[in-house]
Amino acid sequence: MTLAAAAGTAAHATTTAAAETHGFLSPTGVEIAFLLVGLVTLGAAVITVTTRQLVHAALWLVVALGGLAVEYLLLTAEFIAWVQVLIYVGSVVVLLLFGLMLTRAPIGRSPDADSGNRWVALTVAVVSATALVWVVVDAFRTTWIDLDGAPAGSTEVTGASLFQHWVLPFEALSVLLLAALVGAIVLSRKAKAEQAATATAPAPATASGAPGPAATRSDTEGTR
Amino acid sequence: MNDVLDVALRLLVVFVVFLTFPLIVGQTEHKVMAHMQGRLGPMYAGGFHGWAQLVADGVKFAQKEDVVPAGADRRVFQLAPAVALLPYLLVLLAIPIGPGEGAVGQVIDAGVFFVLAVMGIGVLGSLMAGWASANKFSLLGGLRTAAQLLAYELPMLLTAASVAMAAGTVSLVGILDAFQWWWVPWQITGALVFFIAGLAELQRPPFDMPVADSEIIFGAYTEYTGLRFALFLLAEYAGIVVLCGLTTVLFLGGWHGPWGTDGLGWVWTLLKTAVLAFVVIWLRVTYPRLREDQLQKLAWTLLVPLSLAQIALTGIVKVVIR
Numbered sequence: 006m007t008l009a010a011a012a013g014t015a016a017h018a019t020t021t022a023a024a025e026t027h028g029f030l031s032p033t034g035v036e037i038a039f040l041l042v043g044l045v046t047l048g049a050a051v052i053t054v055t056t057r058q059l060v061h062a063a064l065w066l067v068v069a070l071g072g073l074a075v076e077y078l079l080l081t082a083e084f085i086a087w088v089q090v091l092i093y094v095g096s097v098v099v100l101l102l103f104g105l106m107l108t109r110a111p112i113g114r115s116p117d118a119d120s121g122n123r124w125v126a127l128t129v130a131v132v133s134a135t136a137l138v139w140v141v142v143d144a145f146r147t148t149w150i151d152l153d154g155a156p157a158g159s160t161e162v163t164g165a166s167l168f169q170h171w172v173l174p175f176e177a178l179s180v181l182l183l184a185a186l187v188g189a190i191v192l193s194r195k196a197k198a199e200q201a202a203t204a205t206a207p208a209p210a211t212a213s214g215a216p217g218p219a220a221t222r223s224d225t226e227g228t229r
Numbered sequence: 230m231n232d233v234l235d236v237a238l239r240l241l242v243v244f245v246v247f248l249t250f251p252l253i254v255g256q257t258e259h260k261v262m263a264h265m266q267g268r269l270g271p272m273y274a275g276g277f278h279g280w281a282q283l284v285a286d287g288v289k290f291a292q293k294e295d296v297v298p299a300g301a302d303r304r305v306f307q308l309a310p311a312v313a314l315l316p317y318l319l320v321l322l323a324i325p326i327g328p329g330e331g332a333v334g335q336v337i338d339a340g341v342f343f344v345l346a347v348m349g350i351g352v353l354g355s356l357m358a359g360w361a362s363a364n365k366f367s368l369l370g371g372l373r374t375a376a377q378l379l380a381y382e383l384p385m386l387l388t389a390a391s392v393a394m395a396a397g398t399v400s401l402v403g404i405l406d407a408f409q410w411w412w413v414p415w416q417i418t419g420a421l422v423f424f425i426a427g428l429a430e431l432q433r434p435p436f437d438m439p440v441a442d443s444e445i446i447f448g449a450y451t452e453y454t455g456l457r458f459a460l461f462l463l464a465e466y467a468g469i470v471v472l473c474g475l476t477t478v479l480f481l482g483g484w485h486g487p488w489g490t491d492g493l494g495w496v497w498t499l500l501k502t503a504v505l506a507f508v509v510i511w512l513r514v515t516y517p518r519l520r521e522d523q524l525q526k527l528a529w530t531l532l533v534p535l536s537l538a539q540i541a542l543t544g545i546v547k548v549v550i551r
Binding site: 060061064067083084087088090091094095096098099100102103106107110112113159160 | 300301302305337338339342343345346347349350352353356357359360361363368371372375376378379382386398399400
């Protein structure tokens with residue numbers, strides 16, 4: 006999210022004020038594509054939270070996140086788009102699927118997977134969506150990306166903007182993620198120590214386990 | 230019109246490469262494995278040393294019935310082979326084969342990120358297949374695939390980042406333009422880590438725990454028959470081509486060579502890729518399969534620290550020589 010905001014600001018800073026030449030009534034091909042991909046993304050996101058099939062929800066999430074990457078591409082933020090695919094589609098969804106398959110992933114519907122908090126969830130979702138849309142609309146209003154000018158979202162521009170204007174948020178985020186990582190390691194080790202302590206009392210033979218994979222799995226969960 | 234023709238021609242060339250190179254690697258594997266094991270390999274199909282064996286295999290696969298198990302999730306089951314195969318086609322678009330902008334399917338500004346991101350998607354195909362088959366062995370295979378991807382994507386990214394640091398760009402074309410011969414010894418640790426991690430991501434021996442045919446019966450692909458199974462196999466060989474091509478471009482200088490880079494740069498790229506593909510086959514014949522925990526241990530306690538050390542070395546040298 007921060008990366009996207011930084012890229013947006015970079016685009017904002019480098020685009021010229023060409024607002025007069027554009028109108029909402031004569032959309033270009035890029036704008037039509039943007040709208041269509043947006044609709045697909047929104048649809049996939051809605052299906053993700055409403056479907057009764059757990060693994061299907063994760064797979065629709067792939068569609069939603071991939072659609073978002075295409076939107077970044079259409080906004081000329083190429084670097085952000087590929088990072089989106091790499092982190093979210095390639096790692097987060099794989100982690101999700103891994104977790105699902107490790108615990109429970111029945112074929113077909115799972116009616117017991119429904120939450121009683123659906124109205125609260127809906128309220129939170131609508132409120133956060135309103136806040137985000139409001140912020141973005143208010144920040145950019147009628148800023149247009151000059152497609153013929155210098156590239157506004159290339160790796161070089163994104164990097165320069167990130168490490169010149171946004172170093173402090175970047176470093177703060179890094180520290181936050183590091184803290185989460187350390188916290189996850191501590192939690193997983195503590196849980197294992199307690200488990201070992203309780204397991205040794207009745208049956209000493211079962212209190213073993215490969216330390217590597219268990220610890221690393223919760224690390225990766227912590228960092229994301 | 231000229232632009233359209235240009236794009237169409239590039240796409241056509243990439244597509245032809247995508248269809249032929251994996252078959253060539255597959256046939257080479259038949260023959261190389263056979264000779265390393267003191268036998269002949271396929272000798273009859275096509276006449277001369279069984280060159281048409283894979284064509285015959287393809288015809289055989291196409292004839293077989295396409296079965297979807299009754300308990301399977303139909304749509305996901307049928308979609309999975311496409312998800313496994315198509316990313317490699319996309320990656321081939323971005324790999325430069327010779328000097329200049331004419332010798333690459335599409336110049337991509339953040340090329341390194343593009344290829345690694347898209348290669349990661351291919352694994353989703355195995356996961357989908359493993360889950361949708363409604364088979365315990367398949368599910369185990371899918372789980373192992375996921376665990377393996379999570380462990381090996383990190384060292385791949387870190388070593389690729391090391392090369393990007395050395396070149397000062399994340400564009401594959403730009404990296405090749407900046408390449409000097411002494412980068413090979415400088416980045417050799419990164420190259421080895423990248424290649425090993427790539428092998429693990431492709432689930433090639435000795436990292437073929439997810440498909441281990443002698444214990445979980447080919448893992449995620451157990452229930453597949455006919456053409457869809459062939460697509461998974463094709464994805465594996467396309468993956469070998471992509472991995473060897475990427476290692477060549479990132480670490481071995483791609484079209485750079487001792488002589489003749491102007492006209493024959495593409496020959497160097499193909500030659501290096503072919504040698505690496507041979508090494509991939511060689512490893513399959515030579516090494517026994519790792520156990521699942523050994524595999525995780527190798528990634529987290531050896532490859533990740535090594536790639537971090539490589540990044541540190543790259544940074545130090547970069548600061549010293551500027």
